Amino acid sequence: MSAIASADPAAQETFLREERKRYFTFMNLAFLMTALTGIELVLIYLPFPSQTIIYFTLIFLSLIKFVGVIFWFMHLLWDKAFLTIVFLFGMVIASGTIAALLLLFSEGYVDPAMGIYEAD
Amino acid sequence: MSTATSTAPLGAEKADENRSLIGLRRPDHTTGLADWLTTVDHKKIAIMYAIFSLAFLVIGGIEALIIRAQLAVAENQLITAEVYNQLFTMHGTTMVFLAVMPLSAAFFNYLVPLQIGARDVAFPRLNSFSLWTFVAGAIILNISWLFQAANLLGWFNPIDGRSDIVPAVGWFGYAPYTDTAYSGIGTDFWILGLQVLGIGSLAAAFNFIVTIFNMRAPGMLMMRLPVFTWMTLITSFLIIFAFPPLTVALGELMFDRYFGTSFFRVEGGGQPILWQHLFWIFGHPEVYILILPAMGIISEILPVFSRKPLFGYSLIIFSGAVIGFLGFAVWSHHMFTTGLGTVGTAAFSLLTMAIAVPTGVKIFNWIGTLWGGKIRFDVPMIYGLGFIWMFMMGGFSGIMHSSAPADSQQHDTYFVVAHFHYVLIGGSILALLAGLYFWFPKVTGRMWQGKLGHWSAIVIVIGLNWTFFPMHYLGMAGMPRRTHTYLEGTGWQALNFAVTIGAFILAVGILMFLIDMLRTYRKGVPAGNDPWNARTLEWSIPSPPPVHNFDRTPVVKARDAFWLHKFGTVDQKIGSVDPGAHGVHMPSKSWMPLLTSSGFLVFGIAMAMKSAGVPLMGYLAITGLSITLIGIYLWALEGPGGYHLHPEGEHRPH
Amino acid sequence: MSAATEVTESQEHVPTGMHPKKLMMWLFLASDCMFFGTLISTHLIYRKIYPDVGPDPRSIFDIELTTGSSFILLMSSLFMALAVSAIHKGELKSFRRNTVLVMIFGLLFLSGQVYEFYDFAVNKDFKLTTGTFGSSFYLMTGTHGVHVALGILWLGSLFAYSYTKHFKAETHAMDVEVAGLYWHFVDIVWIVIFTAVYLLEYVSF
Numbered sequence: 001m002s003a004i005a006s007a008d009p010a011a012q013e014t015f016l017r018e019e020r021k022r023y024f025t026f027m028n029l030a031f032l033m034t035a036l037t038g039i040e041l042v043l044i045y046l047p048f049p050s051q052t053i054i055y056f057t058l059i060f061l062s063l064i065k066f067v068g069v070i071f072w073f074m075h076l077l078w079d080k081a082f083l084t085i086v087f088l089f090g091m092v093i094a095s096g097t098i099a100a101l102l103l104l105f106s107e108g109y110v111d112p113a114m115g116i117y118e119a120d
Numbered sequence: 121m122s123t124a125t126s127t128a129p130l131g132a133e134k135a136d137e138n139r140s141l142i143g144l145r146r147p148d149h150t151t152g153l154a155d156w157l158t159t160v161d162h163k164k165i166a167i168m169y170a171i172f173s174l175a176f177l178v179i180g181g182i183e184a185l186i187i188r189a190q191l192a193v194a195e196n197q198l199i200t201a202e203v204y205n206q207l208f209t210m211h212g213t214t215m216v217f218l219a220v221m222p223l224s225a226a227f228f229n230y231l232v233p234l235q236i237g238a239r240d241v242a243f244p245r246l247n248s249f250s251l252w253t254f255v256a257g258a259i260i261l262n263i264s265w266l267f268q269a270a271n272l273l274g275w276f277n278p279i280d281g282r283s284d285i286v287p288a289v290g291w292f293g294y295a296p297y298t299d300t301a302y303s304g305i306g307t308d309f310w311i312l313g314l315q316v317l318g319i320g321s322l323a324a325a326f327n328f329i330v331t332i333f334n335m336r337a338p339g340m341l342m343m344r345l346p347v348f349t350w351m352t353l354i355t356s357f358l359i360i361f362a363f364p365p366l367t368v369a370l371g372e373l374m375f376d377r378y379f380g381t382s383f384f385r386v387e388g389g390g391q392p393i394l395w396q397h398l399f400w401i402f403g404h405p406e407v408y409i410l411i412l413p414a415m416g417i418i419s420e421i422l423p424v425f426s427r428k429p430l431f432g433y434s435l436i437i438f439s440g441a442v443i444g445f446l447g448f449a450v451w452s453h454h455m456f457t458t459g460l461g462t463v464g465t466a467a468f469s470l471l472t473m474a475i476a477v478p479t480g481v482k483i484f485n486w487i488g489t490l491w492g493g494k495i496r497f498d499v500p501m502i503y504g505l506g507f508i509w510m511f512m513m514g515g516f517s518g519i520m521h522s523s524a525p526a527d528s529q530q531h532d533t534y535f536v537v538a539h540f541h542y543v544l545i546g547g548s549i550l551a552l553l554a555g556l557y558f559w560f561p562k563v564t565g566r567m568w569q570g571k572l573g574h575w576s577a578i579v580i581v582i583g584l585n586w587t588f589f590p591m592h593y594l595g596m597a598g599m600p601r602r603t604h605t606y607l608e609g610t611g612w613q614a615l616n617f618a619v620t621i622g623a624f625i626l627a628v629g630i631l632m633f634l635i636d637m638l639r640t641y642r643k644g645v646p647a648g649n650d651p652w653n654a655r656t657l658e659w660s661i662p663s664p665p666p667v668h669n670f671d672r673t674p675v676v677k678a679r680d681a682f683w684l685h686k687f688g689t690v691d692q693k694i695g696s697v698d699p700g701a702h703g704v705h706m707p708s709k710s711w712m713p714l715l716t717s718s719g720f721l722v723f724g725i726a727m728a729m730k731s732a733g734v735p736l737m738g739y740l741a742i743t744g745l746s747i748t749l750i751g752i753y754l755w756a757l758e759g760p761g762g763y764h765l766h767p768e769g770e771h772r773p774h
Numbered sequence: 775m776s777a778a779t780e781v782t783e784s785q786e787h788v789p790t791g792m793h794p795k796k797l798m799m800w801l802f803l804a805s806d807c808m809f810f811g812t813l814i815s816t817h818l819i820y821r822k823i824y825p826d827v828g829p830d831p832r833s834i835f836d837i838e839l840t841t842g843s844s845f846i847l848l849m850s851s852l853f854m855a856l857a858v859s860a861i862h863k864g865e866l867k868s869f870r871r872n873t874v875l876v877m878i879f880g881l882l883f884l885s886g887q888v889y890e891f892y893d894f895a896v897n898k899d900f901k902l903t904t905g906t907f908g909s910s911f912y913l914m915t916g917t918h919g920v921h922v923a924l925g926i927l928w929l930g931s932l933f934a935y936s937y938t939k940h941f942k943a944e945t946h947a948m949d950v951e952v953a954g955l956y957w958h959f960v961d962i963v964w965i966v967i968f969t970a971v972y973l974l975e976y977v978s979f
């Protein structure tokens with residue numbers, strides 16, 4: 001995709017223009033993500049009555065950052081769709097596995113009488 | 121860089137290309153051993169994979185025969201319980217990781233570039249790295265036998281409690297047996313060996329996915345790929361998603377053993393059950409890694425010997441993909457008796473039943489391929505038909521396992537042993553042997569004579585049924601797996617004796633196969649390019665194929681390209697791309713992959729020795745990793761190099 | 775850089791239009807999702823079934839420091855994106871400047887982690903051997919740290935290589951981009967760890 005490799009000067013021109021635009025996109029994205037990280041920190045100190053909302057907000061914010069990095073910084077937005085598919089496939093299998101494992105291990109799994117908490 | 125040199129004047133090119141960018145001489149003109157050690161040719165790499173894996177098939181087979189000899193009669197004391205554990209562990213590990221997987225890899229290597237019309241894989245040196253890493257892992261696992269021998273001779277003495285030197289924890293390495301409290305350095309050999317083998321498999325899988333997507337000849341659309349190549353692709357995807365959990369689980373276990381963590385150690389609160397989950401998250405996809413290449417081979421052989429196109433090409437591929445995907449969602453069917461809870465048990469039970477559907481679809485497709493065909497019973501076909509039938513039997517007992525209540529009776533009995541040997545020997549091994557016969561004339565240019573091959577197929581199928589069919593009954597009668605011996609009066613004696621006889625029949629069959637292969641290699645008659653009147657690109661080039669594969673890159677017009685080339689219309693003939701003035705570019709050979717892999721060998725053995733209490737071994741382990749790191753740097757810095765061949769003009773390597 | 779520059783010729787006909795190295799890296803990252811997924815599952819499972827093993831995370835975590843680390847890693851990702859952009863434009867100087875910044879921020883992150891580990895182990899008596907919590911926490915964050923360190927090594931090698939006569943912006947842009955993908959991935963793993971392992975400990979139902 002490197003435009004310098006392409007001999008066509010017109011393509012080169014568009015490419016450079018794109019790259020310059022991306023510079024601002026990257027900057028804005030970085031500011032946004034910095035802000036989100038700050039918000040996350042504030043959120044956990046908020047004496048908000050519903051912790052469930054905080055819980056899901058935190059997850060949602062990290063998801064935004066995640067998507068920001070993979071689609072913009074990692075160029076998925078501008079690259080072949082197949083790369084997105086490959087990566088998301090890995091993500092889907094991994095998240096499915098994590099979710100299934102967390103469901104399979106329940107809190108009731110351990111008998112507190114086992115004395116495990118003294119072990120450390 | 122090679123593009124740069126290829127436009128340079130001839131003299132300069134010569135000087136540049138013999139030396140790598142770091143000034144070392146490239147081993148391009150080596151012969152003999154050095155040639156094999158440095159080769160990046162996918163065909164030679166494939167041949168080495170095949171030879172190593174057949175050797176391990178024999179080693180694993182001998183282990184199995186000793187196991188069966190021990191179990192032939194009740195209360196037998198041929199070997200101790202300790203050695204028995206070592207034997208079944210090494211048998212399983214060897215067969216899965218050192219026989220079936222690398223033999224499949226041999227086929228990937230040999231066939232994929234040929235079937236897609238490419239000169240080589242996408243990353244030839246990485247391919248060589250995969251091979252040598254596999255060899256390193258295999259040595260780490262099996263060298264434990266030598267250390268055990270040294271121990272018997274009094275030359276080597278691990279510290280207290282570590283003197284169980286050969287792995288003895290089962291191929292699944294269940295916690296807490298793997299804890300330092302219960303097992304010796306055998307477990308360390310096992311962990312390190314599998315870890316290294318995993319690296320090799322992962323590297324190979326990445327390589328093949330990229331190869332299949334990116335190196336296809338013009339016109340070789342995805343839906344024109346031969347089914348074997350498709351199954352390679354799916355298997356490679358399974359590998360890249362299934363091995364990381366194993367890597368992590370082994371890493372955690374290693375930390376438990378070396379650094380006092382408590383991932384699986386009960387004293388520290390670790391949950392042995394977590395190991396089971398992590399292992400089977402890998403383990404179930406792994407069984408499909410073992411069978412999908414075999415299914416691919418069968419899907420190549422059946423159409424050729426029925427003189428019909430494969431029935432339901434797209435459906436076979438689609439069900440392969442579904443099997444691969446669902447394979448990640450059924451792992452807990454290996455753990456029905458651990459108490460997963462009602463919902464968990466029901467879900468995994470249903471998903472396991474569901475996965476039998478695409479498997480069944482494939483079987484119907486193969487039968488559909490045979491239906492109405494002009495069937496020719498040559499050796500690959502006999503093996504192939506054996507595969508369909510035997511694999512189906514294994515599938516049936518698999519479906520019986522999928523019902524959790526039924527499985528709670530069958531679990532950990534010989535019934536399960538029967539199941540997985542039907543799918544693995546009756547499935548994977550029969551198909552791999554079929555493939556060896558099918559492509560042997562292509563690889564060596566020689567064709568067998570006489571009927572030994574036919575007989576080997578028949579004896580193997582008889583031996584296999586004789587060995588494993590009675591195990592269903594033994595399992596139903598309650599005989600547990602992994603037991604060193606059993607008592608008189610259990611009622612298991614007669615069947616066990618029969619099973620042992622069957623095992624030796626099977627061994628005779630394998631021996632006949634090996635003899636036939638050797639005989640054909642030495643005395644076979646010339647096979648010609650296309651002895652089977654086959655359908656795919658690899659049959660369009662000479663046997664054995666030249667080092668550069670295709671003189672001209674083929675241009676593919678349809679599925680079953682070579683068949684249509686022979687019998688289709690004029691515009692279905694395979695076209696070609698002119699290689700141009702500078703000929704076919706060949707990658708340079710390299711020592712670096714071997715060097716990089718050898719670091720793993722040092723690392724693995726040193727870590728096990730560290731566990732045995734040998735002084736200074738930590739430093740040796742670090743040295744091993746440093747060798748790997750240096751290898752990687754030299755590899756990156758030497759540059760790809762390469763030279764040009766002129767298959768149509770003068771044969772002039774620069 | 776390891777699988778190296780050997781694909782030059784295989785690009786002759788690339789039916790998918792994807793550069794082999796880039797495809798390779800994305801496959802690796804997809805596979806690495808399972809790798810970190812397993813590590814994170816282990817941690818979350820043990821936190822779930824043994825909420826009281828080891829010290830109370832809120833009493834030992836220094837969440838301001840960790841937030842700072844997250845910010846640092848995010849910034850390094852920004853510079854990485856700029857470095858990749860620079861090399862594609864052929865601006866070698868800008869590439870070098872941004873790469874150095876990435877490495878500096880990476881090192882800062884690592885020092886934060888070393889400080890954190892030291893603080894936990896020495897001052898707060900929370901060690902690798904502190905039950906399942908210590909085991910999974912250190913192995914997971916430590917493995918991430920090793921990924922960061924390898925990334926720094928990789929970028930450092932490319933940086934040094936860019937001063938040799940073999941380095942050309944056109945031919946090596948893809949090497950830089952691939953290293954960049956790896957770096958960004960390490961960043962997103964941290965985004966997940968930061969939320970799942972640190973922040974969510976502060977939410978009490």
Ligand code: HEM
Binds near residue numbers: 454473
């Ligand atoms: C119709 C498809 C299949 C189904 C429904 C199925 C189901 C099962 C189930 C439920 C078990 C666990 C039994 C127990 O331990 O109680 C099992 C074990 C096993 N299966 Fe299958 N299976 C199928 C196909 C295969 C194939 C194709 C292979 C490999 C080529 C395979 C290899 C194995 C192995 C190796 C084990 C035993 C693992 C061990 O405990 O050591 N299976 N199968």
Ligand SMILES: [Cu+2]
Binds near residue numbers: 404
């Ligand atoms: Cu299974």
